[in-house]
Amino acid sequence: MNIKKVMSLMAVSSMLVACGGGTGGSSATELKDGDTIKIGFVGPLTGETSTYGIPVKNTIELAIEDYNNSDDAKYKVELLAEDSQGKETDAVNAYKKLVGEKVVGIVGPVITAEGLALGEASKADGTPIVSPSTSGDSITLNNDGSTRSNYFRTCSNDSMGGQTIATAIGDGRINVKKVAILTNSGSDYSQGCTDSFVAQANKDGTQIVLQEKYPKDTKDFGSYITKVKQSGADAVYIPDYYEMIATMVGQFKNAGYNGTFLGTDGWDGVLSVKDVDKSIFNGAYYTNTFDDRVEDVQNYVAKYKEKYNSDTNMFGTMAYDATWVLLKAVEAAGTTDYAKICEQLEKTNYDGITGHFEFDDQHNPTKELVVKTIKNGEYSYLD
Numbered sequence: 001m002n003i004k005k006v007m008s009l010m011a012v013s014s015m016l017v018a019c020g021g022g023t024g025g026s027s028a029t030e031l032k033d034g035d036t037i038k039i040g041f042v043g044p045l046t047g048e049t050s051t052y053g054i055p056v057k058n059t060i061e062l063a064i065e066d067y068n069n070s071d072d073a074k075y076k077v078e079l080l081a082e083d084s085q086g087k088e089t090d091a092v093n094a095y096k097k098l099v100g101e102k103v104v105g106i107v108g109p110v111i112t113a114e115g116l117a118l119g120e121a122s123k124a125d126g127t128p129i130v131s132p133s134t135s136g137d138s139i140t141l142n143n144d145g146s147t148r149s150n151y152f153r154t155c156s157n158d159s160m161g162g163q164t165i166a167t168a169i170g171d172g173r174i175n176v177k178k179v180a181i182l183t184n185s186g187s188d189y190s191q192g193c194t195d196s197f198v199a200q201a202n203k204d205g206t207q208i209v210l211q212e213k214y215p216k217d218t219k220d221f222g223s224y225i226t227k228v229k230q231s232g233a234d235a236v237y238i239p240d241y242y243e244m245i246a247t248m249v250g251q252f253k254n255a256g257y258n259g260t261f262l263g264t265d266g267w268d269g270v271l272s273v274k275d276v277d278k279s280i281f282n283g284a285y286y287t288n289t290f291d292d293r294v295e296d297v298q299n300y301v302a303k304y305k306e307k308y309n310s311d312t313n314m315f316g317t318m319a320y321d322a323t324w325v326l327l328k329a330v331e332a333a334g335t336t337d338y339a340k341i342c343e344q345l346e347k348t349n350y351d352g353i354t355g356h357f358e359f360d361d362q363h364n365p366t367k368e369l370v371v372k373t374i375k376n377g378e379y380s381y382l383d
Contacts, residue, residue: 027102028337033074037330039064039323040098041081042091042118043110049086051243053110055316056132057081058308060107062300063323074331084109088117095121104336105130105326110315112136112189119151126150128341130326132318135161135265136188137196140363150342152363154322154354156289158192161264162239163200164287164369169235169262170204173371173382174285176260178209180233182224182248184240186216193239193264209233221248225255235260242270242313253280265289268314268372271379278377285382287369289318290354292379297353321352 031037041060043053064077080101082094091114098106105128109115115134122129123142131139131153140151168174179201184190194211201208210231212224228236236259238248245267252261263286271278290297300320304312329344330336350357358366371382 028335028340030335031075031330034076036076036078037336038078038080038101038103039326040095040101040103040106040108041079042084042094042098042106042108042114044086044114045081045083047085047087049111052133052241052313052315053084053086055304055312056108056110056319059300059304059312059316059319060323062304062307063320063327067324067327077327084114086111086114088113091117092121095127099125099127102336104128104330105338105341107132107319107322107326109134112139112187112192115139115151116188119148122150123148126338126342128152128326128329128338128345130154130322130345132322133315135192137192147362150338152325152345152348152359154289154318154325154352154357154365156265156287156367156369157362157364158189158239158264159196160364160369161287162193162196162198165237165262165264165285165371166197166200166204166206168285168371168382169206170200174235174260174262176235176262178207178231178233178235179262180210180228180231180236181208181212182221182228182236182238183211183213184216184244185213187240189241189266190239194237197237197239219247221251222255225252225257228252228259229255229257233259235262237262239264239266241266242268243273245270246273246276249280249284250277260284262286265314265369269311271374271377272311272313278374281374282376283374285371285373288314288372289367289369290314291370291381292317293381294353300353317354321350321354321357324352325350325357 041057043056044050045053067073084091084094095118109118110133112134129151133155135155135158137157137159140148183194261284265288267286268288329341332344333340355367360366373380373382
């Protein structure tokens with residue numbers, strides 16, 4: 001081993017000691033039935049993206065409660081939750097705090113920007129991360145394109161979302177001819193979904209008549225709406241999150257645009273936006289990672305409503321399975337050793353409330369997406 005490599009390993013060891021060391025490596029312990037383990041959560045509980053983080057944190061609580069109350073639970077699980085405020089720096093600081101608290105893994109983070117930050121922050125110690133909602137294609141990948149050994153997700157990646165909705169146009173299930181695309185320039189999620197949509201649309205021969213980007217803090221979309229109308233587009237694809245979508249679609253309708261609206265999983269929850277006119281979304285199509293007609297999902301939704309007196313969303317629902325996937329991996333590993341837990345995550349073969357989970361070689365779930373639509377102000381399905 002050369003001297004540079006020795007020095008590099010010493011530096012890494014020093015960093016691990018400085019941030020608390022986690023439960024991997026020499027500080028790992030073998031687990032016995034009845035032991036208490038800690039799971040961490042990182043996500044926005046305050047700030048403008050808290051509407052996504054709060055349902056995730058609440059759902060992790062529900063999942064842990066169900067696990068602890070189950071007859072075959074091997075361990076007693078505690079949740080340690082940290083607020084990122086939706087900011088990358090705060091997310092990294094929260095992550096380091098949780099590692100210092102010796103969590104066995106983290107369920108989260110919630111939004112793509114946090115995911116990119118935690119992916120980098122966790123490289124040194126390899127803390128197991130199972131995210132319910134960070135969908136950026138590159139999040140589970142290192143800079144050289146290899147897969148991060150410790151980062152997994154139960155949501156689909158952006159490429160799958162954009163590709164799925166574009167395919168539904170290409171095969172005729174969604175009857176539109178000319179598509180305009182509006183992309184949030186400040187969102188990795190929005191750009192990723194756009195890129196995969198365009199790639200599939202070009203492959204299928206779908207006509208894209210306009211592509212425009214808008215800043216994430218845009219309030220007035222009048223100029224973009226005018227361009228869409230002038231383009232002759234009979235559909236507009238907007239991959240963004242539901243609160244922004246409610247604003248945009250409302251302005252489109254007020255401007256007299258009657259085309260079809262298209263989106264991806266960030267749309268889920270749009271009918272729950274406060275004071276929104278649900279009828280403006282009639283005829284829209286978007287992708288989602290699960291079918292909420294399934295009894296297990298409906299039971300979860302009802303339990304969430306009863307406990308928290310509020311509605312959950314897609315982010316929350318996926319967090320239920322993310323929590324159980326992590327817990328089952330810890331059980332299979334029988335230790336707090338990060339590397340061994342990640343090895344078991346690689347072998348995941350789990351039936352959750354939102355479907356069957358196995359991971360591909362980039363740690364994305366091998367699940368097909370569904371295409372939802374909105375009819376009479378209510379969610380429905382294309383198929």
